Amino acid sequence: MIGPGSGSLTAAVAYHLARRAHWRGLEIAFWAITLLTIFLLPGKHLILTEIAILGLFALSLDLLIGYAGVLSLGHAAYFGFGAYAAGLFAKHGIIGEPFFALLAAGLATAALGFATSFLVLRGSDLTRLMVTLGVSLVLREIANRYDGLTGGADGLQGITVAPLFGRFAFDISGHVAYVYSLAVLFILFLVARRIIYSPFGLSLRAVKGNPLRAAAIGIGVNWRLVWIYTIAAAYAGIAGALLTQTAQFCSLDVLSFDRSADLLVVLILGGTGYLYGGLIGAILFKLAQDWIAGITPQYWQFWIGLTLVVIVLVGSERMAGLLGPIRKLVQKA
Amino acid sequence: MPFALETVGATVHFGGIYAVNEVSLRVEKGARHALIGPNGAGKTTLINLLTGVLQPSAGKILLEGNDITGLAPHRRVGLGLTRTFQINQLFGDLTPLETIGLAVSERMGSGGDWWRVAGSRPSVDKQIVEILERFHLADVMLERTATLPYGKQRLLEIAVAIACRPQVLLLDEPAAGVPEDERHEILASVAALPKDVTVLFIEHDMDLVFSFADRISVMVNGALFTEGTPDEVANDARVKAVYLGEDVVDE
Amino acid sequence: MLTILFDGVAYGMLLFVLACGLSVTLGLMNFINLAHGTFAMAGGYVAVVVVNRLGVPFFAALPLAFVIPAVLGVILERTIYRPVYARSHLDQVLFTIGLVFMSVAAVDYVAGSQQVFIQLPRALEGQFNVFGVGIGKYRLLIIVICGLIGVALQYALVHTRFGSRLRAAVDDPRAARGLGINVNVVFAITFAVGSGLAGLGGALGAEILGLDPQFPLKFMIYFLIVVAVGGTSSVTGPFLASLLLGISDVAGKYYVPKLGAFVIYTIMIVVLLWRPQGLFSRGSTR
DSSP states (O other), X not given: OOOSSHHHHHHHHHHHHHHTTSOOHHHHHHHHHHHHHHHHOGGGXXXXXXXXXXXXXXXXXXXXXXXXXXOOSOXXXXXXXXXXXXXXXXXXXXXXXXXXXXXXXXHHHHHHHHHHHXXXXXXXXXXXXXXXXXXXXXXXXXXHHOHHHHOGGGOBXXXXXXXXXXXXXXXXXXXXXXXXXXXXXXXXXXXXXXXXXXXXXXXXXXXXXOHHHHHHTTOOHHHHHHHHXXXXXXXXXXXXXXXHHHHTOBOGGGGSHHHHHHHHHHHHHHOSSSSSHHHHHHXXXXXXXXXXXXXXXXXXXXXXXXXXXXXXXXXXXXXXXXXXXXXXXXXXX | OOOSEEEEEEEEEETTEEEEEEEOOEEOTTOEEEEEOSXXXXXXXXXXXXXXXXXXXXXXXXXXXXXXXXXXXXXXXXXXXXXXXXXXXXXXXXXXXXXXXHHHHHHXXXXXXXXXXXXXXXXXXXHHXXXXXXXXXXXXXXXXXXXXXXXXXXXXXXXXXXXXXXXXXXXXXXXXXXXXXXXXXXXXXXXXXXXXXXXXXXOSOHHHHHHHOSEEEEEETTEEEEEEOHHHHHTOXXXXXXXXXXXXXXX | OHHHHHHHHHHHHHHHHHHHHHHHHHHHHOOOOTTHHHHHXXXXXXXXXXXXXXXXXXXXXXXXXXXXXXXXXXXXXXXXXXXXXXXXXXXXXXXXXXXXXXXXXXXXXXXXXSOBOOOOOGGGSSEEEETTEEEEHHHHHHHHHHHXXXXXXXXXXXXXXXXXXXXXXXXXXXXXXXXXXXXHHHHHHHHHHHHHHXXXXXXXXXXXXXXXXXXXXXXXXXXXXXXXXXXXXXXXHHHHHHHHHHHHXXXXXXXXXXXXXXXXXXXXXXXXXXXXXXXXXXXXXX
C-alpha cells in the first residue's frame, strides 16, 4: 500500500512504473518450454517452424491492432513482400547468406511500410480496412502480372538457400530452420517488449484509447502511427522472409486475403494487446489446422468461418474470459 | 509586452452559421480570465480554435505574440498551451499514474523514446508524485481511469493539463457535472495554480466565476458582447438581460 | 470507344445495384457487412438453378433472384446479425468474414468450384448496331433494369414516407426513435431490400462478371470501393461512384491491359486519401 509522505510515494510510483516491465513467472516458463521443444520434440520441428513464423506475423499485427488501434485487412502485403524479397535475393544470388538476406528483406519491407503508412493516418475504421485491403490486393496483382520476375501463379521456383552464417545448412527435418526461426522470433519479441513498455509504447496506447486527448497532451499522433506501422511492416516482412528461407519456396498465396484473414483468427483466438496473444493464437491455430486437415482437408475455410462467427457471437470478452486468467497472470503476476 | 493569448478577428463559419464572429480577445499574462455567456454562444468553439482542433475561417491566433494559427494541436501544447475538455477526455484503460506519467514524459521530450522503460528516470517520477499529491490522486493512482468516480476523473482531467506545465491553461467548465460535495476539491486545485500561469476558463457556475476571475469576457451568438472586471460585468444590465432574456431598458 | 463507354456504364450500373444495399447498411447501422457479396452469390445461383435445371424463363427467374436472398437476409438479420450491431468494427469484420468463408465453402461443396453460366434467352444474344456503335443487347437490358431500379430507389428515398423514415434513421437513430420511428423495422426492411438487390445483381451479373463460389471474396473490394467513394448518405453517391468505377475499370483494362486492374485500386486509394468520407457524401466520417 502507499504510505503517507512524498518519500514513500515517490518510491511507490517508481516501483509501479518499473514493475510493468518486469518479467512474469509465466513468461519465463513460456520461453523455457519453447526452448525445450528444440530438444524434446525433434520430430515436430517442421510444424514448430511454421508456428514460430505465424507467431511472429501475428505479433506484428498485434502491434497494430492491439496497441495502436489500427485495423488492417491487408497485413499480408508486408508478409508477402518480405517473402518475395528473400526469395529473389536467394534465387538471383544477390545476397547469399540467409541472415543478411533476412535483414535486407526486413529493411525493404520497412521502407514499403513507411511509404504506405500515411494511408492509414486519416479516416474511419472502414477507410483503414479498405485502404489496407487495397494495398495488399494491388501488391498481389503486381506479383501476378510481373510473372517474369515472380513466377506468377506457379510461384518462385529454384530457390536454394545457402547455409546459415556459412556453416549451418538447412536440413530436411527442419532442425536448423526451427532454431533459426525461433531465435529470430525471440529477438524480435524482446525488442517489441521493450517498445511496449517504453514511453513510446505507452503513447501508442493513449493514441488508441483517445487520439483527441493524446494530441492535447502534446503527442504527435501521426508520426507515432507512422513509426509503429513501419515496425509492424518490418516484422511481417521478416516473418515472410523466414517462410521463404525455411520452405525454399514462395508463391502468390503469401499475399492472399486468406493470409490476412487467418491472422485475424489467430489474434481472436489468442487475444490482442498483451504481446503473447499472437504466439498463443498461432499455436492454437496451427494445431487446430493440423487436426481439421486430417479430417476434412478441402473445407478448412468453412471451419475457420464457423470459428470466427461463433467466437464473435459468444463474445470476445467471454473468449478473453477463457484466456483471461492466463492473460491476467501474465500482466500482473 | 505581448498578451499571453490573443485572437485577432477570429471567425469560424460553417454553412452560413457564424459560430465565432470576429472575436478579438486579449488575455493578459497571469490573468484569471473568465469567458461566460449563454449556451451556444461559441465559447467551446473558441477554445477549439485556440487549441487548433478547429481552423479559423478568418483571423489569427497569437500565443505570447507569436502567430500559431497554422500549428497543429500537439505543437501548441509544446509551446505551452494546454486545455481541459468540458466532457472528460481521458484514457479509459490507463491508470492515473500512467496518464500523468505519459504527460510528463511527453513534455520532457522522451515521448519518442522506445527503448527505456517508462518510469526509470527519477526526475520524471518526482514530477509525477508532485502532481498526484496536488490533485489528491495518489490513493487511486493504480486503478483504471474508466472505473474512477466522476469527481476523481475531473481532477485527473485538470491534472493532466497541468502536468504539461502550461504557460496558458484553457479550462472548459472545470466544475461541470461534479457533485456539490466534490466541487471544493476542483475549485481548490484551480485556485492553487501558480501565479505566472495564465488561465482562461469557461464556467457557468457564477460563484466560481466571481470568486476566481479578475477579468470577464461575455460571448453571445459567437461575438464578444462585453468585457470588464467582475464588478463591471456584474452590474451591467445588458449582461443580465442576455442571461435572463429580459428586454434591455434604454436609459 | 463508345462501346467501351457503354460497357463501362453497364458494368457500373451492375455494381450499383450490387453495392447499394451495403451502402445503406453501413450508413444506417454503422455496420460493416463484408458478407454482402454472399447475397449476390445466392441470387446468382438461384437464377442458375431455376433457369438451367427447372426451365423457368430468365425474366421470371429475376424476381426469384431478388426474393430469395431478401428472405435469407431477413432471417439472418433477425437471428445472428442483431447481436453484432453493437460490437466493435473489428468484431463486425471478423463476423462477416466468417460468414463469407462459410458460404463460399458451402457453395463450393454443393455446386462445385467451377464457374457457372445461365442459359440466356435467344432474344438477349448479340448486339444492335446503332450508328456504327455495337450495343450489346444483354448489356442494354442491364442498363435499363438497373437504371429503373436506381430511379425507383431515389424516388422511394425522397418521396415516400418510408424513405423519409429511413433518412431520419440514418441521420440520427436515437432521435428517430424518439419521434416514434421503429428503427429496427426500418432496418430489417432495408436490409432485406438491399440483400434482394444484391441477389438480383448477382443474377444479372453472372454473364458479365462470372459466377463461381469465390464471388463474394473476389468482388468484396469492389463493393467496398463503391461505398467508400460514394459515401453512405444518399443513393446518388454510390450511383455516381459505381459509374465512375465501372467506366474506369473497363477503359483501364482495355487501353492498358497490363495495369488495368490497378486503375480501380488507385482511384480508391486516391479518393480515400483526399476525402476519407467519400467523394459524394455530405457527412463526417463514422
